[in-house]
Amino acid sequence: MTELSTGARRERVMIPHSRALWKRVTLTREAAVIGMLALVIVVAMNVVPNFDSPLTVTFLLRDLAPILLIALPMTLIIITEEIDLSVASIVALSSVTVGILTRDGAPFELAMVMGVLVGAAAGAINGFLVTVVGLPSLAVTIGSLAMFRGISVGLLGTQAVTDFPDTWTSLARANIPGTPVPAIMVVFVVLAAIFAIVLHATPFGRGLYAIGLNQEAAHFSGVNVARTKFVLFVVSGAVSGFAGVYFTLLYGNARGENATGMELAIIAAVLLGGVSIFGGRGAIHGVIAGVLLIGIIGSALRLAGVTADIINVITGVVLVLSVVGTSFLAWLQRSRASARARGGNQG
Amino acid sequence: MTETLAKTLIPRRRTSLWSIVGPRLLSREAGVGITLILIVVFTTVQNPNFVFSPDGYRDLLLTPSILMLVAVGQAFVIITRNVDLSVGSVVGITAYLTGRLFIDFPGISVVAVFVAGALVGGALGLINGALVAVARVPALVITLGTLYIYRGLNVAWVGSDRVNASDLPLVFRELGTDQILSIPVLTIVGVAVVIAAAWYLRNTRGGREFYAIGSDPGAADLYGLRVNRRIITAFVVCGGLAGVAGVMFAARYGTVSSQAGTGWELQAIGAAVIGGVAISGGVGTVWGAAIGAFLLLTINRALPVIGIPDFWQRAVVGALIIGAIVLDRVLALRQARKLRELRDSAHD
Numbered sequence: 001m002t003e004l005s006t007g008a009r010r011e012r013v014m015i016p017h018s019r020a021l022w023k024r025v026t027l028t029r030e031a032a033v034i035g036m037l038a039l040v041i042v043v044a045m046n047v048v049p050n051f052d053s054p055l056t057v058t059f060l061l062r063d064l065a066p067i068l069l070i071a072l073p074m075t076l077i078i079i080t081e082e083i084d085l086s087v088a089s090i091v092a093l094s095s096v097t098v099g100i101l102t103r104d105g106a107p108f109e110l111a112m113v114m115g116v117l118v119g120a121a122a123g124a125i126n127g128f129l130v131t132v133v134g135l136p137s138l139a140v141t142i143g144s145l146a147m148f149r150g151i152s153v154g155l156l157g158t159q160a161v162t163d164f165p166d167t168w169t170s171l172a173r174a175n176i177p178g179t180p181v182p183a184i185m186v187v188f189v190v191l192a193a194i195f196a197i198v199l200h201a202t203p204f205g206r207g208l209y210a211i212g213l214n215q216e217a218a219h220f221s222g223v224n225v226a227r228t229k230f231v232l233f234v235v236s237g238a239v240s241g242f243a244g245v246y247f248t249l250l251y252g253n254a255r256g257e258n259a260t261g262m263e264l265a266i267i268a269a270v271l272l273g274g275v276s277i278f279g280g281r282g283a284i285h286g287v288i289a290g291v292l293l294i295g296i297i298g299s300a301l302r303l304a305g306v307t308a309d310i311i312n313v314i315t316g317v318v319l320v321l322s323v324v325g326t327s328f329l330a331w332l333q334r335s336r337a338s339a340r341a342r343g344g345n346q347g
Numbered sequence: 348m349t350e351t352l353a354k355t356l357i358p359r360r361r362t363s364l365w366s367i368v369g370p371r372l373l374s375r376e377a378g379v380g381i382t383l384i385l386i387v388v389f390t391t392v393q394n395p396n397f398v399f400s401p402d403g404y405r406d407l408l409l410t411p412s413i414l415m416l417v418a419v420g421q422a423f424v425i426i427t428r429n430v431d432l433s434v435g436s437v438v439g440i441t442a443y444l445t446g447r448l449f450i451d452f453p454g455i456s457v458v459a460v461f462v463a464g465a466l467v468g469g470a471l472g473l474i475n476g477a478l479v480a481v482a483r484v485p486a487l488v489i490t491l492g493t494l495y496i497y498r499g500l501n502v503a504w505v506g507s508d509r510v511n512a513s514d515l516p517l518v519f520r521e522l523g524t525d526q527i528l529s530i531p532v533l534t535i536v537g538v539a540v541v542i543a544a545a546w547y548l549r550n551t552r553g554g555r556e557f558y559a560i561g562s563d564p565g566a567a568d569l570y571g572l573r574v575n576r577r578i579i580t581a582f583v584v585c586g587g588l589a590g591v592a593g594v595m596f597a598a599r600y601g602t603v604s605s606q607a608g609t610g611w612e613l614q615a616i617g618a619a620v621i622g623g624v625a626i627s628g629g630v631g632t633v634w635g636a637a638i639g640a641f642l643l644l645t646i647n648r649a650l651p652v653i654g655i656p657d658f659w660q661r662a663v664v665g666a667l668i669i670g671a672i673v674l675d676r677v678l679a680l681r682q683a684r685k686l687r688e689l690r691d692s693a694h695d
Contacts, residue, residue: 083487129669138430138487139626139672142616147665154659256658264491277485309502309605316495323489324482 029274029326030286037293044300051300054180062173062250064295065184066091066243066259067266068288072195073236074270075287077137079199080211080229081279085141086126087240088262089148092255094119094244096152099161099254108165112245119241120234122148127233131226145263153256161254172249184246191239196284204228212279268319269294277323294318375623375675379638383645390649397652405531407645409523412537413595415640417611418618419544420588422636423581425619426548428561428628429479429486431582434589434615436497437471438608441593443501446510446603449519457519461594468590469583471497476582480575486582494612505605512601523598533595537637540588544633557581561628617664618643621671643667 044051070087077084094115101111122144129140174183199205210218211225219225248254273290275282297318298311387407391398398404417434424431441464448460471493478489512520525532548554556577560567568574597603616626622639624631643664651657 129673133673133676135672135676136626139620140669142613142620142626143665143668143672145665146613146617146661146668150659150662150665154656154662157656157658264494268491268495271488277488307503309499311499312495313499313503316492316499319495320478320489320492323484323492324478327482327484 030283030289033273033286033289033293037289037296040293040296040300044296048300048304051303056299056303057180058175058182060295060299061185062182064291065182065188065250066247067262067269067295068188068291069191069243069246070236070240070262070266071270071273071287071291072191072284073232073239074266075273075275075282075284076195076199076208077232077236078267078270078275078277079208079279079282080232081215082130082137082229082232083141083267083277084123084126084137084233084236085263085267086122086144086148087236087266088259089145089152090119090122090237090240091244091247091259091262092152092257093122093148094241095248095254095258096155096256098245098248100155102164102254103161108168112168115245115248116238116241119244120238123234123237123240124230126237127230130233131230149256149260152258156254156256159255162252164249164252169249169252172246192284192288199284208232209280212276212281265294265315266291268315272319272322274326276326376632376634376638379622379635379642383638383642386642386645386649390652394652397649405524405526406648408534409531409599410648411641411644412531412534413592413599414611414614414618414644415537415637416540416588416592416595417615418622418636418640419541419633420585421612421615422619422622422624422631422633423544423548423557424486424585425616425624425626426557426561426628426631427578427581428564429578429581430490430616430626431472431475431486431585432490432612433471433475433493433497434585435608435611435613436494436501437468437586437589438593438596438611439605440471440497440501440504441468441590442596442603442607443505443510443605445594445597446514449516450510450514457516457522460519461591464590464594465587466590468593469587472582472584472586472589473579475586476579479582480578498609502605507605509605510597510601510603515597515601519598520601523595523601533599536595540591541633541637544584548633553577558629561630563629614643614664615640617668620668623671623675625675626672 050056070091074084074087097118098111098115101114102108106114126137126140126144129135129144130137171183175181176183176186197205199208207218207223207228210221210223211228215225244259247258251258269291270282270287271277271290272294273282273287275287294315297314301311301314302308387398396403398407417438421431421434444467445460445464448455448463475486475490475493478484478493479486482489522532527535548557556567556572559570559572560574560577564574593608596607600607618639619631619636620626620639621642622631622635622637624636624639646663646667647657647660650660650663
């Protein structure tokens with residue numbers, strides 16, 4: 001085994017055009033998730049009664065909107081090999097902020113802006129601890145998950161604020177005229193487009209992949225790792241804050257326990273959508289398909305009369321299978337590639 | 348240079364009292380322990396019932412003993428640079444299993460129920476460990492999935508049913524209240540487990556391998572350690588201890604619904620982190636995790652006594668976790684600077 005032979009082997013594995021273009025487009029993780037999504041929708045429409053009714057679409061997208069929104073910054077964070085477990089607690093913190101300010105007579109527009117700002121500030125605390133103090137984001141956000149939730153519950157106790165201006169609550173529940181699609185989807189599509197462009201078509205976005213693949217190499221090639229990550233955590237907080245405002249208006253209540261456990265659903269969907277927990281891999285369209293896939297499976301099963309606990313089991317199984325499956329496929333590819341390389345060396 | 352190294356690395360032959368007591372007094376475990384004592388003393392001065400009522404005293408020892416077992420199991424896993432988010436669901440399953448066993452097999456011995464709890468918990472841990480080690484997928488993802496799966500299966504199994512105290516035999520319920528030499532039995536069980544686990548991790552070859560793997564999995568593998576087997580062991584221990592904790596939960600509270608143990612994963616991780624177990628692996632002791640569990644739950648009980656509504660409990664827990672890891676980081680940086688200065692002065 002000389003150095004030369006390993007070099008030759010690696011070259012064979014990495015030949016860029018060994019696969020046809022159509023294969024490279026269709027055989028991606030993202031395409032697989034989108035295909036699964038299409039399959040589930042077709043099956044559900046034919047098998048589950050009422051699944052294709054406009055009302056189902058409306059309720060499904062309304063409930064999924066906070067998850068869809070927060071999944072966008074979460075994708076960017078996980079691509080840089082960090083994680084933010086505190087997002088659902090920030091949703092609650094923002095919701096409680098809106099509730100308390102409204103209860104105490106502040107103008108509602110101000111309350112909503114403060115909800116987003118409080119979210120951004122909470123994200124900045126996470127970002128400060130991760131980038132300036134240099135702590136692992138898993139530990140930091142487990143702590144801030146408890147802390148932000150605790151502050152939300154502490155501020156309101158068992159009380160709930162349920163009195164919000166009708167104009168705003170009906171806006172949150174409105175559909176795009178003439179369609180069953182909720183109006184919040186406009187905001188989501190705009191945000192998703194911005195995130196997709198930033199991630200896939202700007203130096204900042206390419207820097208995120210570089211950080212996730214090799215942080216030191218990214219640093220030496222001129223990516224400001226600390227500032228980038230700090231920005232991501234602040235954006236994650238701000239989007240979670242916005243989702244909190246929407247959540248408050250949609251359900252018409254502000255409580256400390258709002259959105260408990262939502263972080264798990266978001267992370268599960270992002271990972272299902274093909275973002276690698278090791279960083280450096282993932283795409284926005286895959287993540288959107290991942291969120292929709294989990295949401296639609298749950299909604300279809302609910303309509304078919306399956307109870308919530310079994311849906312949770314299925315969510316868990318889908319998550320585990322998706323990561324174990326990816327790991328298995330990678331192993332298969334590696335062993336095939338090395339077999340091919342061995343064959344090539346002999347021939 | 349060798350002289351300086353010798354001075355710093357080889358312990359002085361003359362042992363003073365301070366050289367034995369000092370480092371232990373400055374350790375993380377001692378720091379958390381002293382904080383714990385201060386909180387107990389302060390709260391008791393505010394309200395003597397905190398300790399000096401029979402219930403207060405027992406509760407002070409009893410409730411943390413159950414979380415302590417889960418935290419110790421979690422410490423095993425975190426030391427190998429993994430994490431187990433599914434422990435709360437495991438506690439829930441074995442707590443209900445305990446009730447079912449007593450209902451479906453009247454006259455079953457208490458020991459058999461404990462063994463069953465440990466076995467079922469261990470089996471659930473084995474699933475986690477096997478998936479993590481064999482599929483090479485991060486534990487965070489796998490156990491996030493099994494958190495859902497185990498809890499979902501539990502809810503499907505239990506439904507709206509619940510185990511009531513009247514379903515449990517008197518011998519078993521008394522375990523939750525009995526005391527030997529005025530120490531609750533469950534606390535004695537818990538402390539015995541902690542002693543065994545601490546001895547194993549500190550003194551045996553197998554125990555040290557957990558630290559080696561957590562410090563640098565790649566190096567441990569190259570060195571010839573059986574990394575996969577150790578990681579699976581850590582998850583089995585963690586699941587098994589959570590299983591025992593589930594049985595103790597049933598003994599302590601008597602009633603078990605489908606939501607038993609919800610959210611314990613964060614409390615257990617919090618306890619371990621507060622006790623000095625580094626989330627990045629390879630550092631920490633089960634002592635630390637055990638004392639961390641006591642500190643966490645004691646603060647929870649102390650808050651209402653000193654006039655802070657208990658709605659603020661989770662905020663305090665979160666602040667403690669963040670404070671603990673920031674402190675660790677500051678100390679590590681200071682240590683690194685000291686070592687650098689030592690090296691530079693040795694070069695001169």
